[in-house]
Amino acid sequence: MKTATRRTLTRLAFVAGVRVRDREGHLDVTRDGRTQFRIRGASREVVAALEGMTGSLAAPEPVPSPPEEQLEAVLNRVIRLLEHHIVLGDTVALRLEPLVPGLGHSPADVGADTPVRLNRFAFLRVHEGDLVLESPLSPRRARLQADPVRELAAALGAGTTAREQALALDLPVTVVQELLGHLAGASLVDTADEDGSFAADRDDVLRQWDFHDLLFHSRSRMGRHDYPFGGVFPYTGTIEPRPAVRPLPAGPVVALPRPRLEDIAAKDPSLTAVLEGRRSVRTHARTPLDLDRLGEFLYRCARVRAVTAARPEEGMPYPASSRPYPTGGASYDLELYLSVHRVAGLEPGMYFYDAGGHRLVLVNADEDDRNAMIGIARVSAGGIDAPDVLITVTSRFQRLSWKYRSLAYAATLKNVGVLYQTMYLVATGMGLAPCALGGGDSDLAARTLGLDYLQESSVGEFLLGSRPAPEELPPAGHLSWTPVNDADWHPRCERELQPAAAPARPGTPA
């Protein structure tokens, strides 16, 4: 590793919070008061050099200078606590903080006339009072702490060269080259090849990543950032957790029929028949869904079956509930809203499903609003007729973000997947027509359902209806594909699910 490069503007420094203390016989390197390293046998010069690397300003010249190899040996041990400072005048203009501990940083060579531009995945934002440049492709966070560096970052949006920026910023070209070299070395800036083209534009893998998808992927998992992660309960004592069961919106209430476990158990197909015979059905029968079956479906998929107040002594400092499908942290952030087009025994309208009381609350009776929601779902499903029911799944986001940092929204989407499969299986077992959808209009949903977008908005959509007779259904698409691994299980199990068919257990010849 190259240490303090005294010919340039670049200095190695300790990251914020590091202190170096000369104890009897050893050196204590602490971060935020916790010992990170204990170093024995360091010379007085090395101790002085390390002390000079703490604090916000890089020491212009560590004095007295230790032999390079001695200092390097120590710095290699503490590499995960080091960052690069680029000093302009008496200011640290650019700080490159490590997001991935232990990864070295090598500035790139940037020619004075080489075209440079901001990487497509880089973004500017405010963090701890500084303008910072970050990217899911970069193991560094660049703190832009002086005007020339902030102006340089802005100019990089359009593409430029070190020479052009040296003129614009009134800086020596070598200084701009050094700044750009650090940003390019940290993958925050692209440099053009000899022919003027950029390698990133030719990279078929990168081209297929949307900016927000790669950022979301990198930030909702560990490994590429240093932000708080997981169940850290950041708001305990300052913000009250949201209730386990959503309070009822205002509106007329419709009681829902409740199924009996004995009746369900007597008529249910086997798990294998449901799992293997399941498929998406996008068209609905001439006879509509009815209130009994809608009530049974909602009860079996999504009702609340137990509640508890917070139990801090058991590691659950927030109220929780239990429902048939699993959910991260038993937080049950998801809610169901039904845009009812055609259900016997129920007026068309937009309803909230009260999972605690197993009843519907009419939240919007406007036909245009309902049709707008259903219209988008019809397009998503490939241009179908209006479904019996469109189920809009919303998330009460703060249920998860009260507990989790970094992964709260990712957990919501996972919860949606779990709920989708639960709805698929229950609907299939009941002989109904299920189909998940991959997209919807969260703004429209928030407006028509009367929700605050930031507190609760839609994260999923699901079509439900009465299932057409088998002869009215097109065969499952995959039946014309190359069969592998017992592909015949599907048609055999689907036949078993048909009400009129003689029950054939999977495993017996069809």
Ligand SMILES: Cc1cc2nc3c(=O)[nH]c(=O)nc-3n(C[C@H](O)[C@H](O)[C@H](O)COP(=O)(O)O)c2cc1C
């Ligand atoms: C998360 C998810 C999103 C989906 N989005 C749509 C969609 O937008 N439109 C649609 O017609 N089907 C959608 N589907 C259904 C899939 O197309 C279907 O599950 C897949 O083709 C496999 O067919 P099968 O369900 O009949 O076995 C979605 C399914 C899932 C799980």
